[in-house]
Amino acid sequence: MSVALDTSRTEETAVVRRWKNPIIYAVLAALSFFLIGLNAPDKTVVFRLSDGLKNFSIPDLSLNAGVYGWISVVAMAAIAAFAFITMNKGREIPRGLQGLFWFFFITGMLVWVIGAARSSELSLVTLLTGALTLSIPMIFGSLGGLLCERSGIVNIAIEAQLLLGAFTAALAASMTGSPWVGLLAAMIGGVLVSLILAVFAIKYLVDQTIVGVVVNVLVAGLTGFLYSRVLQADPAHLNSAPKLPTFEIPVLSQIPVIGPVLFNQSVLVYIMYITVALIWFALNKTKWGLRTRAVGEHPKAADTLGINVNRLRFTNVLLAGVVAGMGGAFFTLVSVSSFNANMTAGQGYIALAALIFGRWKPFGALFASLLFGFTLQLNFVLSLLGTSVPTELLAMLPYLVTIFAVAGLVGVSRGPAASGKPYIKG
Structure with missing residues:
Protein backbone atom coordinates (compact mmCIF):
# COMPACT_ATOMS: atom_id res chain seq x y z
CA MET A 1 0.00 0.00 0.00
CA SER A 2 1.43 3.34 -1.00
CA VAL A 3 0.81 6.44 0.97
CA ALA A 4 0.81 9.76 -0.85
CA LEU A 5 2.25 12.51 1.26
CA ASP A 6 1.50 16.16 0.48
CA THR A 7 4.81 17.87 0.91
CA SER A 8 3.72 21.20 -0.46
CA ARG A 9 4.15 24.12 1.89
CA THR A 10 2.61 27.51 1.84
CA GLU A 11 5.27 30.16 1.84
CA GLU A 12 4.34 33.28 3.71
CA THR A 13 5.86 36.53 2.58
CA ALA A 14 6.60 38.99 5.35
CA VAL A 15 5.01 42.34 4.62
CA VAL A 16 6.68 45.37 6.12
CA ARG A 17 4.22 48.12 6.85
CA ARG A 18 5.66 51.54 7.51
CA TRP A 19 3.00 53.68 9.13
CA LYS A 20 5.09 56.82 9.59
CA ASN A 21 4.01 58.64 6.44
CA PRO A 22 0.26 57.85 6.78
CA ILE A 23 0.37 59.07 10.39
CA ILE A 24 2.18 62.26 9.35
CA TYR A 25 -0.39 62.87 6.63
CA ALA A 26 -3.26 62.35 9.06
CA VAL A 27 -1.78 64.71 11.66
CA LEU A 28 -1.10 67.43 9.08
CA ALA A 29 -4.56 67.01 7.58
CA ALA A 30 -6.10 67.42 11.06
CA LEU A 31 -3.94 70.49 11.71
CA SER A 32 -4.97 71.94 8.36
CA PHE A 33 -8.64 71.32 9.22
CA PHE A 34 -8.41 73.69 12.18
CA LEU A 35 -6.07 76.25 10.61
CA ILE A 36 -6.90 76.64 6.93
CA GLY A 37 -10.38 75.14 7.12
CA LEU A 38 -12.19 76.44 10.18
CA ASN A 39 -10.05 79.57 10.62
CA ALA A 40 -9.54 80.57 7.00
CA PRO A 41 -9.94 84.33 6.41
CA ASP A 42 -12.74 85.41 4.10
CA LYS A 43 -10.43 87.21 1.70
CA THR A 44 -9.30 86.85 -1.89
CA VAL A 45 -5.60 86.15 -2.35
CA VAL A 46 -4.10 87.42 -5.60
CA PHE A 47 -0.94 85.92 -7.15
CA ARG A 48 0.61 88.09 -9.84
CA LEU A 49 1.96 85.95 -12.70
CA SER A 50 3.13 88.50 -15.29
CA ASP A 51 6.05 90.05 -13.44
CA GLY A 52 9.22 89.92 -15.55
CA LEU A 53 7.36 89.42 -18.85
CA LYS A 54 7.94 92.18 -21.42
CA ASN A 55 5.97 91.24 -24.51
CA PHE A 56 2.68 90.02 -23.05
CA SER A 57 0.84 89.54 -19.79
CA ILE A 58 -1.28 86.80 -18.29
CA PRO A 59 -4.17 87.25 -15.86
CA ASP A 60 -3.54 87.18 -12.13
CA LEU A 61 -4.52 84.07 -10.18
CA SER A 62 -7.20 84.90 -7.61
CA LEU A 63 -8.17 82.40 -4.90
CA ASN A 64 -10.66 82.71 -2.09
CA ALA A 65 -8.73 81.75 1.05
CA GLY A 66 -11.70 79.97 2.63
CA VAL A 67 -12.71 77.97 -0.44
CA TYR A 68 -9.18 76.92 -1.31
CA GLY A 69 -8.52 76.06 2.33
CA TRP A 70 -11.38 73.56 2.37
CA ILE A 71 -10.36 72.12 -1.00
CA SER A 72 -6.87 71.54 0.39
CA VAL A 73 -8.20 69.98 3.62
CA VAL A 74 -10.49 67.55 1.77
CA ALA A 75 -7.73 66.57 -0.66
CA MET A 76 -5.21 65.98 2.16
CA ALA A 77 -7.72 63.97 4.21
CA ALA A 78 -8.53 61.80 1.19
CA ILE A 79 -4.86 61.14 0.46
CA ALA A 80 -4.20 60.36 4.15
CA ALA A 81 -7.09 57.85 4.19
CA LEU A 100 0.14 65.92 -4.39
CA PHE A 101 -0.32 65.87 -0.62
CA TRP A 102 2.62 68.23 -0.08
CA PHE A 103 1.40 70.47 -2.89
CA PHE A 104 -1.96 70.97 -1.19
CA PHE A 105 -0.38 71.35 2.24
CA ILE A 106 2.18 73.97 1.16
CA THR A 107 -0.16 75.95 -1.11
CA GLY A 108 -3.01 75.74 1.39
CA MET A 109 -0.84 77.10 4.17
CA LEU A 110 0.56 79.77 1.84
CA VAL A 111 -2.90 81.00 0.82
CA TRP A 112 -4.03 80.97 4.47
CA VAL A 113 -1.04 82.97 5.72
CA ILE A 114 -1.22 85.52 2.90
CA GLY A 115 -4.96 85.85 3.40
CA ALA A 116 -4.33 86.74 7.05
CA ALA A 117 -1.80 89.43 6.10
CA ARG A 118 -2.51 93.15 5.65
CA SER A 119 -1.75 92.85 1.93
CA SER A 120 -3.24 89.84 0.18
CA GLU A 121 -1.45 90.32 -3.13
CA LEU A 122 1.81 88.55 -3.91
CA SER A 123 4.08 88.25 -6.93
CA LEU A 124 4.60 84.55 -7.52
CA VAL A 125 7.62 85.34 -9.70
CA THR A 126 9.25 87.34 -6.90
CA LEU A 127 8.59 84.57 -4.39
CA LEU A 128 10.06 81.83 -6.58
CA THR A 129 12.96 83.93 -7.83
CA GLY A 130 14.00 84.74 -4.29
CA ALA A 131 13.60 81.09 -3.27
CA LEU A 132 15.93 79.96 -6.06
CA THR A 133 18.47 82.65 -5.27
CA LEU A 134 18.54 81.92 -1.55
CA SER A 135 18.96 78.21 -2.29
CA ILE A 136 22.29 78.72 -4.04
CA PRO A 137 24.66 78.34 -1.04
CA MET A 138 22.73 75.31 0.19
CA ILE A 139 22.79 73.69 -3.26
CA PHE A 140 26.55 74.14 -3.63
CA GLY A 141 27.09 73.10 -0.01
CA SER A 142 25.01 69.94 -0.34
CA LEU A 143 26.80 69.02 -3.58
CA GLY A 144 30.14 69.44 -1.80
CA GLY A 145 28.89 67.21 0.98
CA LEU A 146 27.69 64.69 -1.58
CA THR A 168 37.99 85.17 0.77
CA ALA A 169 35.58 86.20 -2.00
CA ALA A 170 34.88 89.55 -0.34
CA LEU A 171 38.54 90.24 0.37
CA ALA A 172 39.88 89.26 -3.06
CA ALA A 173 37.09 90.96 -5.03
CA SER A 174 37.46 94.16 -2.99
CA MET A 175 41.23 94.31 -3.46
CA THR A 176 41.17 93.58 -7.21
CA GLY A 177 37.82 95.08 -8.18
CA SER A 178 36.93 91.86 -10.01
CA PRO A 179 34.09 89.55 -8.85
CA TRP A 180 35.62 86.75 -10.94
CA LEU A 192 41.68 75.16 2.37
CA VAL A 193 38.93 73.91 4.67
CA SER A 194 38.76 70.63 2.72
CA LEU A 195 42.52 70.24 3.06
CA ILE A 196 42.28 70.36 6.85
CA LEU A 197 39.42 67.86 6.80
CA ALA A 198 41.23 65.51 4.42
CA VAL A 199 44.57 65.57 6.25
CA PHE A 200 43.13 64.84 9.68
CA ALA A 201 40.33 62.47 8.62
CA ILE A 202 42.18 60.48 5.94
CA LYS A 203 45.87 60.69 6.82
CA TYR A 204 45.69 60.81 10.63
CA LEU A 205 42.39 58.89 10.98
CA VAL A 206 40.80 61.42 13.35
CA ASP A 207 37.05 61.02 13.83
CA GLN A 208 35.48 62.80 10.86
CA THR A 209 32.57 64.29 12.76
CA ILE A 210 34.83 65.77 15.41
CA VAL A 211 37.16 67.23 12.77
CA GLY A 212 34.22 68.85 10.99
CA VAL A 213 32.84 70.44 14.15
CA VAL A 214 36.26 71.72 15.20
CA VAL A 215 36.91 73.20 11.76
CA ASN A 216 33.54 74.98 11.85
CA VAL A 217 34.39 76.60 15.18
CA LEU A 218 37.93 77.44 14.02
CA VAL A 219 36.80 79.16 10.81
CA ALA A 220 34.00 81.04 12.57
CA GLY A 221 36.49 82.41 15.08
CA LEU A 222 39.17 83.15 12.49
CA THR A 223 36.90 85.00 10.07
CA GLY A 224 35.25 86.90 12.93
CA PHE A 225 38.67 88.03 14.17
CA LEU A 226 39.87 89.04 10.69
CA TYR A 227 36.62 90.85 10.02
CA SER A 228 36.87 92.99 13.15
CA ARG A 229 40.63 93.61 12.97
CA VAL A 230 41.31 93.76 9.22
CA LEU A 231 38.20 94.34 7.12
CA GLN A 232 36.61 96.92 9.38
CA ALA A 233 39.87 98.85 9.52
CA ASP A 234 39.53 99.75 5.82
CA PRO A 235 36.11 98.64 4.53
CA ALA A 236 36.28 100.82 1.40
CA HIS A 237 39.24 98.87 0.02
CA LEU A 238 38.95 95.52 1.78
CA ASN A 239 35.22 94.89 2.23
CA SER A 240 33.38 96.45 -0.72
CA ALA A 241 33.19 93.66 -3.26
CA PRO A 242 31.61 94.15 -6.71
CA LYS A 243 28.79 91.75 -7.47
CA LEU A 244 28.75 89.01 -10.07
CA PRO A 245 26.78 90.07 -13.16
CA THR A 246 23.15 89.20 -13.75
CA PHE A 247 21.95 88.56 -17.28
CA GLU A 248 18.78 87.50 -19.01
CA ILE A 249 18.59 84.65 -21.51
CA PRO A 250 16.49 85.78 -24.51
CA VAL A 251 13.27 83.90 -25.32
CA LEU A 252 13.60 81.52 -22.35
CA SER A 253 13.23 84.36 -19.87
CA GLN A 254 9.82 85.20 -21.38
CA ILE A 255 8.24 81.83 -20.54
CA PRO A 256 5.38 82.65 -18.15
CA VAL A 257 6.30 82.39 -14.45
CA ILE A 258 9.27 80.02 -14.75
CA GLY A 259 11.09 82.09 -17.39
CA PRO A 260 11.93 85.09 -15.19
CA VAL A 261 12.63 82.72 -12.29
CA LEU A 262 15.10 80.42 -14.03
CA PHE A 263 16.56 82.51 -16.84
CA ASN A 264 16.98 86.03 -15.46
CA GLN A 265 19.48 85.34 -12.71
CA SER A 266 22.99 85.92 -11.47
CA VAL A 267 25.77 84.12 -13.32
CA LEU A 268 26.29 82.01 -10.18
CA TRP A 280 25.13 63.84 -11.84
CA PHE A 281 26.73 62.82 -15.14
CA ALA A 282 30.15 62.20 -13.60
CA LEU A 283 28.78 60.09 -10.75
CA ASN A 284 26.54 57.95 -12.93
CA LYS A 285 28.18 57.81 -16.35
CA THR A 286 31.96 57.92 -15.90
CA LYS A 287 34.72 55.68 -14.59
CA TRP A 288 35.49 58.25 -11.88
CA GLY A 289 31.90 58.07 -10.70
CA LEU A 290 31.93 54.28 -10.58
CA ARG A 291 35.16 54.32 -8.57
CA THR A 292 33.81 56.99 -6.22
CA ARG A 293 30.67 55.00 -5.50
CA ALA A 294 32.71 51.83 -5.04
CA VAL A 295 35.02 53.55 -2.55
CA GLY A 296 32.04 54.90 -0.62
CA GLU A 297 30.30 51.53 -0.45
CA HIS A 298 33.03 48.84 -0.41
CA PRO A 299 36.51 50.35 -0.09
CA LYS A 300 38.21 47.01 0.49
CA ALA A 301 36.71 45.54 -2.67
CA VAL A 322 35.84 73.91 -4.74
CA VAL A 323 32.09 73.33 -5.10
CA ALA A 324 31.16 74.44 -1.57
CA GLY A 325 33.43 77.48 -1.85
CA MET A 326 31.33 78.72 -4.80
CA GLY A 327 28.34 78.56 -2.49
CA GLY A 328 30.18 80.80 -0.05
CA ALA A 329 30.73 83.35 -2.83
CA PHE A 330 26.96 83.86 -2.97
CA PHE A 331 26.94 85.75 0.32
CA THR A 332 29.43 88.43 -0.69
CA LEU A 333 29.25 88.48 -4.49
CA VAL A 334 25.49 88.04 -5.04
CA SER A 335 23.50 88.71 -1.87
CA VAL A 336 25.45 91.66 -0.44
CA SER A 337 28.79 93.28 -1.26
CA SER A 338 30.50 92.92 2.08
CA PHE A 339 31.42 90.27 4.61
CA ASN A 340 29.94 90.08 8.10
CA ALA A 341 30.89 87.75 10.92
CA ASN A 342 28.97 84.44 10.86
CA MET A 343 26.91 85.64 7.91
CA THR A 344 26.21 82.07 6.73
CA ALA A 345 23.85 81.70 9.72
CA GLY A 346 23.97 77.89 9.82
CA GLN A 347 23.14 77.31 6.17
CA GLY A 348 25.99 74.81 5.95
CA TYR A 349 24.10 72.61 8.40
CA ILE A 350 20.90 73.03 6.38
CA ALA A 351 22.91 71.98 3.31
CA LEU A 352 23.92 68.83 5.16
CA ALA A 353 20.24 68.19 5.93
CA ALA A 354 19.38 68.77 2.26
CA LEU A 355 21.98 66.15 1.32
CA ILE A 356 20.32 63.59 3.61
CA PHE A 357 16.80 64.62 2.58
CA GLY A 358 17.87 64.28 -1.05
CA ARG A 359 19.10 60.73 -0.42
CA TRP A 360 22.71 61.48 -1.41
CA LYS A 361 21.75 62.20 -5.03
CA PRO A 362 22.58 65.42 -6.96
CA PHE A 363 19.04 66.21 -8.06
CA GLY A 364 17.63 65.12 -4.71
CA ALA A 365 19.97 67.54 -2.95
CA LEU A 366 18.97 70.24 -5.46
CA PHE A 367 15.23 69.93 -4.80
CA ALA A 368 15.70 69.62 -1.04
CA SER A 369 17.79 72.81 -1.05
CA LEU A 370 15.10 74.56 -3.09
CA LEU A 371 12.56 73.61 -0.43
CA PHE A 372 14.69 75.15 2.31
CA GLY A 373 15.35 78.22 0.15
CA PHE A 374 11.60 78.58 -0.33
CA THR A 375 11.08 78.70 3.44
CA LEU A 376 13.77 81.38 3.79
CA GLN A 377 12.18 83.53 1.08
CA LEU A 378 8.72 82.95 2.52
CA ASN A 379 9.97 84.32 5.83
CA PHE A 380 11.07 87.57 4.16
CA VAL A 381 7.97 87.92 1.99
CA LEU A 382 5.49 87.33 4.80
CA SER A 383 7.30 89.85 6.98
CA LEU A 384 6.90 92.47 4.23
CA LEU A 385 3.21 91.62 3.73
CA GLY A 386 2.51 92.22 7.40
CA THR A 387 1.25 88.80 8.36
CA SER A 388 -0.24 88.13 11.78
CA VAL A 389 2.08 85.15 12.24
CA PRO A 390 4.70 86.03 14.92
CA THR A 391 8.04 87.08 13.44
CA GLU A 392 9.86 84.71 15.79
CA LEU A 393 7.97 81.78 14.30
CA LEU A 394 8.79 82.96 10.78
CA ALA A 395 12.48 83.15 11.67
CA MET A 396 12.31 79.58 12.99
CA LEU A 397 10.54 78.29 9.86
CA PRO A 398 13.59 77.19 7.80
CA TYR A 399 15.08 75.31 10.74
CA LEU A 400 11.78 73.69 11.68
CA VAL A 401 11.37 72.48 8.11
CA THR A 402 14.91 71.11 8.25
CA ILE A 403 14.20 69.13 11.43
CA PHE A 404 10.91 67.72 10.18
CA ALA A 405 12.32 66.90 6.76
CA VAL A 406 15.25 64.91 8.09
CA ALA A 407 13.55 63.35 11.11
CA GLY A 408 10.13 62.58 9.72
CA LEU A 409 9.92 62.77 5.97
CA VAL A 410 13.01 61.09 4.58
CA GLY A 411 11.66 57.62 5.20
CA VAL A 412 13.97 54.65 4.99
CA SER A 413 17.15 56.12 3.57
CA ARG A 414 20.63 54.68 3.65
CA GLY A 415 23.76 56.65 3.02
CA PRO A 416 26.97 55.19 1.56
CA ALA A 417 27.91 52.12 3.62
CA ALA A 418 31.50 53.19 4.27
CA SER A 419 30.71 56.84 5.05
CA GLY A 420 32.56 57.95 8.17
CA LYS A 421 34.75 54.86 8.31
CA PRO A 422 38.49 55.41 7.80
CA TYR A 423 40.22 52.97 5.48
CA ILE A 424 43.48 51.36 6.50
CA LYS A 425 45.10 49.41 3.69
CA GLY A 426 45.80 45.80 4.49
Missing part, protein backbone atom coordinates in the same frame (compact mmCIF):
# COMPACT_ATOMS: atom_id res chain seq x y z
CA PHE A 82 -5.86 56.27 0.96
CA ALA A 83 -2.34 56.06 2.45
CA PHE A 84 -3.69 54.08 5.44
CA ILE A 85 -5.64 51.72 3.17
CA THR A 86 -2.69 51.22 0.85
CA MET A 87 -0.23 50.62 3.67
CA ASN A 88 -2.61 48.17 5.37
CA LYS A 89 -2.48 46.11 2.17
CA GLY A 90 1.31 46.13 2.34
CA ARG A 91 1.80 48.38 -0.67
CA GLU A 92 3.82 51.57 -0.97
CA ILE A 93 2.10 54.92 -1.32
CA PRO A 94 2.47 56.17 -4.93
CA ARG A 95 5.02 58.96 -5.18
CA GLY A 96 2.61 61.04 -7.24
CA LEU A 97 0.10 61.05 -4.37
CA GLN A 98 2.83 61.95 -1.89
CA GLY A 99 3.80 64.92 -4.03
CA LEU A 147 31.13 64.42 -3.19
CA CYS A 148 32.62 63.72 0.22
CA GLU A 149 30.05 61.24 1.49
CA ARG A 150 29.87 59.30 -1.77
CA SER A 151 33.61 58.80 -1.23
CA GLY A 152 33.14 57.65 2.37
CA ILE A 153 34.01 60.92 4.16
CA VAL A 154 31.48 62.67 6.39
CA ASN A 155 31.64 66.41 5.76
CA ILE A 156 30.31 68.34 8.77
CA ALA A 157 32.51 71.28 7.75
CA ILE A 158 30.21 72.61 5.01
CA GLU A 159 29.46 75.62 7.20
CA ALA A 160 33.18 76.43 7.41
CA GLN A 161 33.60 76.02 3.64
CA LEU A 162 30.75 78.46 2.99
CA LEU A 163 32.01 80.95 5.58
CA LEU A 164 35.65 80.98 4.48
CA GLY A 165 34.52 81.09 0.84
CA ALA A 166 32.44 84.18 1.59
CA PHE A 167 35.35 85.84 3.42
CA VAL A 181 38.79 86.90 -8.87
CA GLY A 182 36.55 86.82 -5.82
CA LEU A 183 34.84 83.68 -7.11
CA LEU A 184 38.20 82.01 -7.65
CA ALA A 185 39.28 83.03 -4.15
CA ALA A 186 36.08 81.53 -2.73
CA MET A 187 36.97 78.19 -4.34
CA ILE A 188 40.44 78.38 -2.81
CA GLY A 189 38.92 79.15 0.58
CA GLY A 190 36.70 76.08 0.34
CA VAL A 191 39.69 73.95 -0.67
CA VAL A 269 22.84 80.48 -10.71
CA TYR A 270 23.79 79.39 -14.24
CA ILE A 271 27.03 77.95 -12.86
CA MET A 272 24.90 76.02 -10.39
CA TYR A 273 22.82 74.50 -13.20
CA ILE A 274 25.98 73.32 -14.92
CA THR A 275 27.52 72.01 -11.69
CA VAL A 276 24.49 69.91 -10.77
CA ALA A 277 24.34 68.39 -14.26
CA LEU A 278 28.09 67.69 -14.35
CA ILE A 279 28.14 66.01 -10.95
CA ALA A 302 37.71 48.68 -4.57
CA ASP A 303 41.26 48.35 -3.24
CA THR A 304 41.52 44.78 -4.48
CA LEU A 305 40.63 46.05 -7.97
CA GLY A 306 43.57 48.45 -7.92
CA ILE A 307 41.84 51.66 -6.84
CA ASN A 308 43.87 53.81 -4.46
CA VAL A 309 41.07 54.41 -1.93
CA ASN A 310 42.60 57.13 0.19
CA ARG A 311 44.00 59.06 -2.76
CA LEU A 312 40.59 59.11 -4.44
CA ARG A 313 38.96 60.19 -1.19
CA PHE A 314 41.56 62.95 -0.73
CA THR A 315 40.98 64.23 -4.26
CA ASN A 316 37.20 64.20 -3.93
CA VAL A 317 37.27 66.05 -0.62
CA LEU A 318 39.35 68.81 -2.22
CA LEU A 319 36.97 68.90 -5.18
CA ALA A 320 34.10 69.22 -2.70
CA GLY A 321 35.84 72.29 -1.30
